[in-house]
Amino acid sequence: MKTLRRDPLVRGLGLASAALGVPQVARPADVARGIGVTAGPRQRTATLAVGVRELAAAGGLLARPHPVWLWGRVGGDIVDLALLTRALRRHDGRGLGRTALATAAVAALTAVDVYAAVTRTGRGSETTLTATTTVSTSPEETYAFWRRLEGLPTFMAHLEEVRRTGESTSHWRASAPFGRTVEWDAEVTEDVPGSLLAWRSLDGADVDNGGEVRFSPAPGGSGTEVRVTLRYAVPAGALGRAVARYFGEEPSQQLDDDLRRFKQAVETGEVVRSEGAPAGKRARGEFPQHPARPLTPKELKETLS
C-alpha cells in the first residue's frame, strides 16, 4: 500500500508537467516555434495557457497528490491534441515534421496519463486532519510533553502503545476495528525543541502515516498555540475500507477530542473522567453513555483495567 506521494509514476508525471510548464510560461514564443508552429499572438497565448495548466498540475501532483490531478492531466492532453490537430490541418508546411512529432509525443503521454489516472483512482488516497488548541504552559514545556512519545497513548484515543526503539525511531501500535491492531515503525523527521516536531512511518507500515505538531507562543505570552496535522493513507482493500470507516466516523472530531485530552493532561495532570464518560480517552462521545451514576465494582474494574 503506497501513498501517491511516494508513487514513482505520479512523481514522474508531476516532474514532467513541471519540465513542460516552465519553458511554456517563460518563453511561449520559442516553445511554439520549437514544435513548428507560427509564433503569432494567438499561438503564444495558447502556449502560455497550456504552460500555466501544466504548472498547476505539477504543483498538485508533487505537493498534494490526488487522482484528480491525474485526470486533470488527461483532460489537458485532450485539449493539447485538439490544438495540435488544428495546427496540423492549417499548417503552412514549415516545420511540419516537428509538429507531427509533438503530436505523437502528446498522444503517447496521453496514454501514460490515462493509465496512471485509471490505476491510481480508487486505490489508496491520503487524508489530512488538522486541529488546534491553546494551552497555558510555555512552548518549551508543551513541546517536552509531546516529545515524550510514550505518553501519547494517554490522550490519543486510538493509540495503544508507543515504544522508543532508537535515537529518533519508535514503534507504534493502534487499535483498528473488529479487535484488530495496526502497527508501524516511525521516525522523527524534524525536531526543533519548543517549536516543531514531525514524524512519519517507515516502509512496511500497515498504514502509511505521518504528522507534525507546531508550538508557537500565544499572544501576550499567555501560553502556547498547538497545531497538529495528521496524514494517513487510506489504503485499498478490505482492511483499508474498515480503517477508512473507522477513522471516518468523524475523524476531525476525534482529533479535536484527542487534543482536548492533551490539554487536560498538560494543564491538570490527568485526563478527566465522569460517571457518564468513565473511560477517559476511550469515551468517544457516543450515546448512550454510562448513566451519570457511580459504576458498579465490576464496571469499575473493566473501565480502569
Next chain:
Amino acid sequence: MKATCWMGPDSVSVEDVPDPSILNGRDAVVRITSTAICGSDLHLVDGYVPGMQKGDILGHEFMGEVVEVGAGVDRSKIRVGDRVVVPFPIACGACAACRARLYSCCENSNPNAGMAEKMFGHPTAGIYGYSHLTGGFAGGQAEYARVPFADVNPLVVESDLDDEQVLFLSDVLPTGYMAAEMCDIGDGDVVAVWGAGAVGQFAMDSARMLGAAKVIAIDREPYRLEMAAAQGYETIDFEDTDVRSALLDMTGGRGPDKCIDAVGLEATHGAPHVALYDRAKQAVRAETDRPHALRQAITSCRSGGVVSVVGVYGGFIDKFPVGSWMNRSLTLRAGQCHVQRYMKPLLERIERGEIDPTRIITHRMPLSEAPAGYELFKHKREDCEKIVLSTR
C-alpha cells in the same frame, strides 16, 4: 447508596445505586449531609435540557464531609474529615478560563466538551447532575458524591454555622450575587428583578447590599412576591399587571436602570396569546427557550442600562428585541455563575450576619422524599420556595 435519579421527563425517583469511588487522582468523595432542589433541576425534569439519560443522578447544590481523597489531591487544601460546600461548576483551576476566574467556562472539566461545543460554539465546564452535555457527572441529591479537582473546588467551612446557613453557597446565593454584581450598581439605581425564586431573592438582597436605591420584584406567585415585600422590595404581579407600564410608573417614566433575568427558559407570560405563541414554537422546536422575561427586561430597561441574565437558556430564541438593545446602548451580561469566585467573600458576609440565606427555605425533608419535593416545587404547592433535603 440512595440517590435521586432522573428516570425520564416528569419522572424522578430515589434509587439504590453503587457508592461512588475515586476515578481520577484529584477526586474526593464527600458524604453528603444537606442538598437542595434548584430551579435549574426543573428544566431537566420538564425535559428542556438535551443529553439527559435514564438513571442520571440529579442535584448540584450539596455539602458534606470529605471521606476519601485521591492520591493526587493537594492535602494542604483539603483533607479527610473536612466539612465542605461544593460549588456546582467543576473547575480545573489551571486553564485560561479558570485563571481568569471564569470557572463555569473551564476548558478542561467537561469530558463531553465536543457535544457542548456543537451546541454552544465553545464548550463549557462540567456540572454535577446536569446532563451529559455538561459532562455526565453524577449529581449530589444522594448520600455520597465524587468531587473532581477536590483541591480546587470545595469550600472548607471551619466555623460552626449550620448546614442551612452555608449550603446555598454552592449555587443560588453566589448566582444571585453575581447577577447583581454584573449590573455595576451605582448610587440611586433602581434594579428590577424578574423571578422571585431563590436566585431572584438573593439577587434582590445582593442588589440592595451593593447600593441599589430601590429593588422591584416581578413574579406571579403571590407568596413569592410577599416574601420579597417582607424584605422591603416593591413588587409587580405580572399575571394581572402590564409589567412595562408598571415599571415606568414606579420609576417616573425612566425605566429601571438595571434589570436582572432570574427566570430563564421556562418563563410564562401574563398575556395568554403571547404565552401560547412561544409555547407552540418551543413544542415544535422552532425555538428551544421561552424568552418572555428576557424580552421584557430588555424593552423595559432604561437607555444605557444593563440587562444581567442568570436565568438559564439552552439554545435558541425567537423575536429577540435586537433593535431595542442596539439603539438604546444597553449592555447585556450573562453567565452560569462562577461560584468559586464568590464563596469565600459571601461566607464572610454570612459569618458577619450581613446575609441570612435561610430566609428562603420553606421546606425541609429527608432525601427519600425528594420525588414529592419535586412535585411541590414544580407546581408551587404549599407556598414552596426552596427545599432542603437532608440525609440524616
